[in-house]
Structures are given as structure tokens and as C-alpha cells.
Amino acid sequence: xxxxxxxxxxxxxxxxxxxxxxxxxxxxxxxxxxxxxxxxxxxxxxxxxxxxxxxxxxxxxxxxxxxxxxxxxxxxxxxxxxxxxxxxxxxxxxxxxxxxxxxxxxxxxxxxxxxxxxxxxxxxxxxxxxxxxxxxxxxxxxxxxxxxxxxxxxxxxxxxxxxxxxxxxxxxxxxxxxxxxxxxxxxxxxxxxxxxxxxxxxxxxxxxxxxxxxxxxxxxxxxxxxxxxxxxxx
Amino acid sequence: xxxxxxxxxxxxxxxxxxxxxxxxxxxxxxxxxxxxxxxxxxxxxxxxxxxxxxxxxxxxxxxxxxxxxxxxxxxxxxxxxxxxxxxxxxxxxxxxxxxxxxxxxxxxxxxxxxxxxxxxxxxxxxxxxxxxxxxxxxxxxxxxxxxxxxxxxxxxxxxxxxxxxxxxxxxxxxxxxxxxxxxxxxxxxxxxxxxxxxxxxxxxxxxxxxxxxxxxxxxxxxxxxxxx
Numbered sequence: 001x002x003x004x005x006x007x008x009x010x011x012x013x014x015x016x017x018x019x020x021x022x023x024x025x026x027x028x029x030x031x032x033x034x035x036x037x038x039x040x041x042x043x044x045x046x047x048x049x050x051x052x053x054x055x056x057x058x059x060x061x062x063x064x065x066x067x068x069x070x071x072x073x074x075x076x077x078x079x080x081x082x083x084x085x086x087x088x089x090x091x092x093x094x095x096x097x098x099x100x101x102x103x104x105x106x107x108x109x110x111x112x113x114x115x116x117x118x119x120x121x122x123x124x125x126x127x128x129x130x131x132x133x134x135x136x137x138x139x140x141x142x143x144x145x146x147x148x149x150x151x152x153x154x155x156x157x158x159x160x161x162x163x164x165x166x167x168x169x170x171x172x173x174x175x176x177x178x179x180x181x182x183x184x185x186x187x188x189x190x191x192x193x194x195x196x197x198x199x200x201x202x203x204x205x206x207x208x209x210x211x212x213x214x215x216x217x218x219x220x221x222x223x224x225x226x227x228x229x230x231x232x233x234x
Numbered sequence: 235x236x237x238x239x240x241x242x243x244x245x246x247x248x249x250x251x252x253x254x255x256x257x258x259x260x261x262x263x264x265x266x267x268x269x270x271x272x273x274x275x276x277x278x279x280x281x282x283x284x285x286x287x288x289x290x291x292x293x294x295x296x297x298x299x300x301x302x303x304x305x306x307x308x309x310x311x312x313x314x315x316x317x318x319x320x321x322x323x324x325x326x327x328x329x330x331x332x333x334x335x336x337x338x339x340x341x342x343x344x345x346x347x348x349x350x351x352x353x354x355x356x357x358x359x360x361x362x363x364x365x366x367x368x369x370x371x372x373x374x375x376x377x378x379x380x381x382x383x384x385x386x387x388x389x390x391x392x393x394x395x396x397x398x399x400x401x402x403x404x405x406x407x408x409x410x411x412x413x414x415x416x417x418x419x420x421x422x423x424x425x426x427x428x429x430x431x432x433x434x435x436x437x438x439x440x441x442x443x444x445x446x447x448x449x450x451x452x453x454x455x456x457x458x459x460x461x462x
Contacts, residue, residue, distance in 0.1 A: 179362045
């Protein structure tokens with residue numbers, strides 16, 4: 001029944017998007033969180049001096065912001081479902097569990113990409129003005145964002161489903177999420193660095209890191225997909 | 235049941251003797267390793283403890299994932315208990331590896347800690363193993379706890395090698411032991427004996443702890459049936 005699954009997938013995704021468009025809760029809280037992180041960065045770099053090359057730490061800074069922001073969003077996306085009993089209803093409905101996983105992951109991926117696309121120009125506006133520009137074409141950064149966000153949303157959806165059922169909730173998601181995402185984050189920072197700095201040799205490094213991101217996405221999201229049925233049914 | 239219990243105890247004693255013998259061999263038989271400038275590298279002796287423990291930790295971690303899969307397939311509680319005990323032994327070995335590794339880095343690199351690829355990834359693995367127990371402790375319902383722990387154990391087991399591989403992509407200063415012609419024969423023999431002893435100890439810890447846990451579960455069941 002691929003046609004039916006597709007309709008179920010679209011229905012769940014649409015529900016999440018409509019709810020977000022009405023409440024604007026995830027986008028605003030994640031976006032605000034990203035801006036607040038940048039205020040903290042200003043404090044962190046306050047004594048670094050005028051000649052400090054922000055581009056050297058920029059990949060790390062933006063991924064720190066994105067990883068914490070994504071945890072906030074992932075948690076939200078399931079706290080809602082749980083508090084309002086929507087998750088129970090979804091489980092009662094005759095929907096294949098993998099369909100729930102895919103639609104929730106894609107929804108999380110969309111929100112994540114929107115906030116990332118909004119907050120990256122803000123970062124450039126606040127920190128990169130009057131400095132040396134980005135060395136390589138901008139599409140490279142977009143590609144890293146897209147690739148790494150798949151891994152964050154895919155694995156994160158499984159972990160958020162687990163953590164929402166524990167007594168720790170937010171802190172539990174962080175404890176499980178950060179070490180599991182370590183390889184992805186490392187590759188994302190590597191690839192972003194290659195894209196930001198530019199110059200000879202950075203293209204090879206960039207594609208090397210992108211291959212790692214792709215490998216992580218394929219392996220870890222496939223495993224998360226396979227485990228989801230057990231986790232959500234427990 | 236009785237026979238298995240004896241095997242675990244025999245392995246415990248034998249493993250203890252063998253690792254001790256290996257440690258004595260390391261100091262009195264295996265030749266000293268030399269720095270390129272000819273000075274004696276005494277700190278290298280920790281290699282006969284550090285590496286066997288580290289490798290035993292990976293080996294036991296395999297069983298966390300294996301019993302996790304078995305649990306998800308069958309939903310039988312005994313596999314959850316086995317996975318939990320395997321992770322406990324992993325945690326024990328991981329902490330020993332960390333402690334001995336840090337001592338070695340202090341002597342050899344002059345720092346307690348360095349964000350060197352191998353250290354970084356082992357630190358990540360430590361966090362994953364600790365996370366496994368934090369997760370277990372925060373779920374009340376028994377079946378949920380077992381399922382979540384199994385899922386996380388499997389994910390962590392797949393994630394750890396990716397971490398190790400990805401840092402190989404970057405330059406590492408951690409010694410690679412088994413590159414071509416790395417060890418002299420007496421060193422290799424000592425190392426292998428230490429490794430065998432450590433695996434026996436790992437098996438013994440696992441079995442004895444498992445028997446203890448199974449006994450506790452039976453006791454709990456008895457208490458409930460009596461009406462306590």
C-alpha cells in the first residue's frame with residue numbers, strides 16, 4: 001500500500017506544519033535561542049581583540065548553536081504530541097510505525113533547515129561585517145547544513161521519542177544526543193571550515209568531510225529507522 | 235547452573251593469576267622499549283595493562299549490542315539483564331582504560347589530557363556507556379526501560395566505530411601498536427598473555443555479576459509471591 005502510506009505520511013507532516021504555522025512556537029523558540037547564543041558568543045569573544053579572525057572559529061560556533069537549538073526543537077516536537085495525547089492517537093490509528101518516523105523526521109528536518117537558514121545570515125551580519133569574506137561558494141555551506149541536518153533530525157527523532165518518555169526529558173535528550181552525534185558534528189565543522197576558509201586544497205577536504213556526513217546519515221538514520229518500531233511501541 | 239558457576243570462579247582465579255604473571259613478565263622479562271635517542275622508555279610498561287583492558291572493553295561492548303538485538307527480537311527479560319551486565323563490565327573496563335591512559339599521557343606527552351583523536355573518541359565512548367545507565371535509571375516501566383536501553387545500546391555500538399574511523403581522518407599522535415614490525419617477540423608474548431588473562435577476567439566478572447543479578451530477580455519474584 002505505498003499510496004496509502006504516502007497519504008498518511010503527508011497527513012502527519014501537514015498536521016505538524018499547520019500546527020507550527022498557527023502557533024509559530026518551534027520556529028520562534030529555536031530562532032530566539034540561536035540569537036541568544038550569538039549574544040553569548042559576543043561575550044565569549046569580547047576580549048579576543050579586533051584582529052582576531054572570526055572565520056577560524058565560525059564553523060564551531062554555528063554548529064554549537066545549531067546542535068543546542070535542534071535539541072530544543074526535537075524535544076518540543078514530542079512534548080506536544082505527548083501532552084495532548086496526539087501520540088497515543090497516532091499509535092491507535094492503523095499507520096505503519098516507519099511512516100510515523102519518516103514524517104516526524106522530515107518535519108523536524110524542515111523546521112531545522114528554516115531556522116538554520118534564518119540564523120546564518122544573522123551570524124554573518126553580527127560577526128563577519130568588515131572582515132574577510134567566505135572563501136568558497138555559498139552553496140557549499142548550504143550543502144553541509146542540509147547533509148548534517150538529516151543526521152540530526154533522523155537520529156534526533158528516535159532519541160526524542162525515547163527521552164520524552166523518561167523522567168529527565170530535556171537533559172536526557174542531551175545525554176544521549178550529543179555523544180551519538182559527535183562524528184556528524186566533527187564532520188560538519190570540518191566541511192564548514194573548508195567552505196569558509198577557501199583556497200587550494202579545501203575542495204578535497206570538503207568532499208572528504210561530506211563523504212563522512214553522507215556515511216553517517218545513511219548508516220545511523222537507517223538504524224534509527226529500524227529501531228523506531230520497537231521504541232514507539234514500548 | 236552449578237557447573238557454570240564453578241567455571242566463572244575458575245576463570246576469575248586463573249585470569250587473576252595470568253594477568254599478574256603478565257605484569258611480572260612485563261617488568262622482568264620483556265625488554266625495555268627505547269626512545270629514538272636511546273633512553274629507556276619505562277612508561278611503556280603500562281602498555282601491558284592499558285591495551286588489554288581497552289580491547290577487552292570493546293569485546294564486552296559487543297555483547298551489549300548483541301543482547302540488545304536478542305531482547306528486541308524476543309522481548310525476553312533475561313536478555314535485557316545480560317545486556318545490562320555486559321554494559322556494566324564495559325563501564326568498568328572503560329574507566330580502567332581511561333585511568334591508565336591518563337597516567338601514560340602525563341608521563342609521555344607531559345599533559346593529563348589532550349584532545350587527540352584516539353582520546354577524544356574513547357571519551358565519547360565513555361559518555362555513551364554512562365548515558366546508557368543514565369537512561370536506564372530514568373525509566374520506571376520495566377519493558378520500556380529494556381527497549382530503550384536496547385535501542386540506545388545498538389546505536390551506541392554502531393556509533394563508536396564511526397567515531398574511531400572519523401578521527402583516523404585527522405592526524406593522530408596516539409601510538410599504533412600493530413603496525414609492521416612493531417613489537418619484539420618477548421613483548422608480543424607478554425602482551426598476548428595479558429590479553430588472554432584480561433578476557434578471562436571479563437568473562438568471570440560478567441558471569442558472576444549475572445548470577446548475582448539473576449538471584450536478585452528470583453528473590454524479588456519470591457517476595458512478591460509471598461505477598462511482601
